Every structure is written in C-alpha cells, then in structure tokens.
Amino acid sequence: MGLPGYAGNILYVDLTSGSIRKEPLDAETARTYIGGAGINNKLAYDLIPPDAEPLSPQNAIIIGTGPFNGTIIPGSSQVMVIYKSPLNNAFPHSNGGGYFSHFLKSSGYDHLVITGRSDKPVYLKIHDEDVELCDASDLWGKDVFETTDELRQRYEQCSVIPIGQAGENLVNISVTQIDKGGTLGSGGLCAVMGSKKLKAIVAVRGTKGIMAADPKRLQKLVDEILTRVKNYHLRDEMMKGGAMTMTSGWVPEGALARNSSVFLLYPPNVKEIQGQIYEIHKRSRKKIACITCPMSDKDRLNLPERGILTYDTAVFAVGAIMTASPAFGHRAESSPLDRYADALRFFDVVNRFGIDRVYSFEGLIDFVATLYEEGIITKEDTGGVELSREFDALLKLTKMAAFREGFGDILADGVVGAAHRIGKGADKYIQNVIKGQFVIFDPRVSGFGPMQFEMLVYPGRPLGVAAAMGAPSYSPGWPIKELVRQAERCGVPDEAIGRIFTDNSFNVGRLAKHGEDFFNLFDMFGQCHRLYISRFYSMEILAELYSAVTGIEVTPTDLKAASERVWNLWKMLNYRAGFDRKDDEPPEIWFQPLKGEDKEYNLKDYFFAAPLAREDVDRLLDDYYDERGWDKKTSLPTAKKLKELGLDSLVSS
Amino acid sequence: MLEKTAKKSTLLINADASKCAGCMTCMLSCSFRLDSTFNLAAARIQVRKLVNHPNEFEITFTNDCDACGICVKYCPYEALTHQRARKEV
Secondary structure, eight states: OOSTOOEEEEEETTTTOEEEEEEEHHHHHHHEEEEEEEEHHHHHHHHOTTTOOTSSSSSSEEEETTTTTSSSSSSTOEEEEEEETTTTSOOOOOEEOHHHHHHHHHHHOOOOEESSOOOSSSEEETTTEEEEEEEEETTTTTOOHHHHHHHHHSSEEEEEEOOOOHHTOOOOBBBBETTTTTTEOOHHHHHHHHHTTEEEEEOOOOOEEEOOOSOOOHHHHHHHHHHHHHHHHHHHHHHHHHEEEEGGOOOOEEEEEEOOEEEEOOOTTTTHHHHHHHHHHHHHHHOOOTOOOSSOOOOEEEGGTTEEEEEOOOHHHHHHHHSSGGGGGOOOTOHHHHHHHHHHHHHHHHHHHHIIIIIHHHHHHHHHHHHHHTTTHHHHHHTTOOOOOOOOHHHHHHHHHTTOTTTTTHHHHHHHHHHHHHHHHGGHHHGGGETTEEOOOOHHHHOOOHHHHHHSTTSSSOOGGGSSOTTTTSSSTTHHHHHHHHHHHHOOOHHHHHHHBBOOOOOHHHHHHHHHHHHHHHOOOTTTOOOOHHHTTOOOHHHHHHHHHHSSOOOHHHHHHHHHHHHHHHHHHHHHTTTOOGSSSOOOGSSEEEEEEEEEOOOOOTOOBBBBBBBHHHHHHHHHHHHHBBBBBTTOOOOHHHHHTTTTGTTTT | EEEEEOOOEEEEEEEEEGGOOOOHHHHHHHHHHHHEEEOOGSSSSEEEEEOTTTEEOOOOOEOOOOOOHHHHHOOOSSOOEEEEOOOOO
C-alpha cells in the first residue's frame, strides 16, 4: 500500500483468453490524471482504437475509482465508466453510486479494464486476490434486479453491476443500476457488456484498507462538511421525500414530451395533484444511501395496495407526473395514486430490463407515436401494434425493445438509428436530440443557462447537470450576485469573472468551461456531483481534501489545471472518434417557437430577457471554444493548449 | 430492532436498522479510529445489506467492540444511539 488514497493496482481482464492480471498504478499517472475519469480517459485513449466497433471484442470497458473512494468523505461513492458507445460511436462517461467504488478498492484495485469477448455467458467476481470469470448460464435471461439479488445471495456483502435483458439483446439504449439504485452506462454500456457475454461484475467486499496521508486534517475537514450537511435547512424534509423534495418546484405548467414541439398541459389542479403524489411517495419510501452519502436520495418504493415493491435511482416529481401524462397514457381523471402507481410500474419495468428511460426511451416513444399519428408509419411497420399513447402500449413497447422483438428491434437502436431504419423522412421529426440522445431540458422553456449550454458541448452525450456550475444556476433567473458567488465557489478565477459577468448578464459559453473544470474534478475523485451533496463542496475544499488524502499539496489553481488536462484528453478521445463542432450544434427546433395553449415559448437567455437566434448561440459556442483554447472552426484543442497541459504527445494525432 | 454491543464498557450502543440508509459511514469511522485506515472489513460495527428484508439492512457489532461511540457520532441517520448501560444486578 504505497500511495495514500489509492488501492495501488489496475486489474486487467481479457474475456477472450480468460487472462487476468494486475499491474501497479504508477505514481506519476496518479499525480497527472488523479483518478476516476482522469485515469479512465488515459486508459481509453491508449487501449481503445478510435475506429473500434463498439460491439466487437476490440472495445474495452474501463471502470475507475478515484482517491476519495474508500474514504469517509461524504458522497465519495461514485465509480466512473468509459467505453465506446454503440448508440453514437462516442466515448461517453458515466458514473454510478451504490457500493461498487469502495468495494473494488477494498480488494486492492483502483481501475478495472475489461477487453475481448467470452464464448459463453460469464460474470466477473473480484474478491481480493481471488478474481474469477464464473459461468453465468443460469443468470442469462434474468433482469437487473433478479441478477443483483441472486449474486448478493451467493456472495453476501458484494456490489453488483449487472445487465438486464436489454443488454443481453444488444439494445443500444440500455443502461443498468449498480446495487438496484445507481444508474450507470447511459449510451449502451449494457449492450457492450452483452456483446462480451458479460452478465455482471461483482465486487465482493475485500479486506484491504485505504490510507489517508494526513488523517487528522482529513477528519477535521469531514467533520466540518458533515456539520454543514446536518444543518442544511431542507435536509429533514429530504430524508422523507428524497429527490422529490427538491424537484417539486421544477414542475412547469406542462410536460414537454421530449421529442414534441408542443406542451402537453397538466390539469389545472396540478399543484394539488403533485402535493398528493408527494405524500404517497413519502409513505411509500424507504431511504437508501450510496456509501458515505448523508443525503440518501435513492428510493425503495413500497405500494402494497397496488402490489408494487421496487427500487429507483431517485424518483423526481417531474418524472412521476410525466409518466402518467398524456404522452404515456394518462387519463385525465386519473387519481394521484393511479398516476404514482403507473409511474412506479413503468420505472420498475424499464429498470429491470435495463433500458435508458431518461435520455432515450421516453423521447423515443413520443417520436414513434408522432410518426404513427402523422401516418409516416402504420400498423404494417409496427407488426400490427397499435402505437397509441396508452399505458398498456407503453409497457408492451418496452418489452419489445428489450427483446428486440418486431418493431422493438427498431426502437432498440435509439432515435437516430430508428429514424434511419424507418426512412420515409422520419429523421425530420427528430427534435431535441444531441449526439443521439434526448436532452432533458428544452431551453425554450427553461432558459438558456449553464446547464442547457452544457448539453451542447459535453463530450459524448448531452449531459447538462453534471458539469454546469451546480445549484443555484439550475434554476433560471438567479441574481447576478448569487451567480458570481457560485462561480467563486467553483474556483473561477477573478480575471475570468471579470470577463464573464457584467452587471446584469453573463456569457454562458465562457462560464460553462469553468463549471466543467469544477465538476470534472468530482468525476476524477469519485465524488458525487448531484446537487444535494455537491453543494457542500468548493474548489478550496476539494483542494484541501485531496491534499489531506494523498499528501500531495495542491492549490485550487493546481486542481483546475489537472481538471483541464483530463477534459482536453477526453475531448481528444472523442475528436479522434469523429466528434467535432458539428456535433455541438444546437437542435434546429430550439429556434422555432414552442406552442403552448395560449402562449409561445422562444429561446431566450438565462434571465428570459434577451431572445437568442442561431447566430447568438453560434457566438456563444465560439466563446466557449475560445475560453477553452480550442479551434473555433473545428473545436479541436490547439497545439498550444495541449502543450500547456503537458499533453504534448497528443499534438497533431 | 435493537441490538446491544460490548460489555467492557459502561456504555452501550443501540442500533435501529429501520432508520439505517446503508451509507456505512459508521463502519468507515470505526476502522479509521482503530488504525487511521478506512477498512470496512476491520470495522467493529457491521452493516449488512440483505435481500428481501423489510429494513434492507442489518446492523451488528463484533465481540471486540468497546462501544466507544464513534459510529454514533458519524451516523447521519440517527440509527445509532449511545446509552449508559444499566448495572447488572
């Protein structure tokens, strides 16, 4: 155990040959890329050819922890994964909670690299030195929850990354949950696992410890954070309602179906219904925390009167109402209990099969339902399935997609792939899609703030919330003073603040770069960036924690530079796979009015003050690339920038 | 569900697994106190995640737990409470 904060090894598993080996994590790599997403990027750059077929043995699954994982730092639960996505051929990152990151390190491994392809179904078991590929024939065909429970019964204290039927059937829009609660792999991770015949990865709790370089300093910092957490004014209520407590205010006047250009208006008494749903939710919920998390936003949901017992990664008010909205079969007279029960049933089905509801499936269903209503596709195309917006049809289509049955085979390819296969101009109906996934916020409704801008430029997938300045910038219209305070917390240097903010506005493109610098560090450390917990951290606190854990004294400026290095490497990884400025362009639909019942929504800035035309967004993209030191035409990091970050070897590669 | 811990001390720790969210902060704090290392396996308090259990988790203590109470201090969910043990008559 040499490096404080690290387990000290990288585990390599080749499924083709069955070879398993470990190599020491060298100190220089750890210092340069820190860990998590940082070292993942380095491994992916070195090991996955840019033109690798995502579902071929050439693709690798790279799983990484960071130096905070394994410690008591609140929220240090996240494990990172990178692979080449079968959905869009990019290299998306994703992270997930549960216990996996800590349990992997407790066996002595910081990173895990899985290559090749097995002939028969296997699962990978990791328990200290005992690393084994085990026969998974009896697990093949089981869903995400069944697989997790079965493996838990075999190994008791273990953490499981399983795949459901969607992964087995190479569904591009597959996703999984670690330990029945931590979503992982939006972009088709499970299809990649399925192509390798890898049913699950099991990290059994090991016996190795993680040292901190300065235990007393670390303890003091953790104590201060926990005190602030416990005194947080919304915490008591959140312990009852989970994520729904904090997202109830996000419910707008109507639900925007992801693909649609129209609002599906909520009933006039939506607030009342929402309040009733919230009460049902609170009595149904058992709070579940990822390891080290004092905010417990995972849910076990028990609705015995409807025979429902399920788990979810965090039930949001918006999701619960939307799922029972007209897009998905809600009847206007549905009671709050009916709506909530329908939502849970749907969540249960998609989570068990392992389908990505949030970034793909909800929008996809709306997309094909629209095509059906427009006569672009008929019953002949769907194999006789009535593509109605009824709840039963939704459940039927979910199963068809998971098993690639009939029309479900087309759905399984994701919206871009589906449009291509349908033909007949179906691609013209794709809306609100960036890099092959649906965005979660339409900026015509929510304003063009840091989160919405981030959806454009985030490499690999349109993730907005993970790197976008954090709360309070998620909600539109906060005063400039608050936003500047927020920027200072996130380590934006004074000279940049002067460049970004005016008295009554800010440059969202330039600001986005700095949000990325801050939140990328969470992904490098193994820290959760959800707002409930990340709000208690600042760039200074992160620098203090990193110094205390590893013994490497850093300043916020040092950390920011390390983060920028890792982000540029990630950008190069995606650029090399063909992703450039054209992939960061906004969807055309954003520049057309969104028609509500009695008003129109148009793209405006974060304050809903200034209308934004396409040229304005293009200029903001220019500013973002300029702030990053990237070429404005191509988005390629300049040689100067790469050299400045010590990435000389990537120049003109 | 209440479970008791060591006899060595005049203190004891009550655990209420129905309040436990499974964050295992108690285990990390325990092992850290013992030898400044975070080691779940070495902790004298053990939180186990169970399949099909109404509480989801079970909390137990090893025989060498001395009821120091560090786990009580760090539990964010008030699932652990520290009490002075009644003298056995």
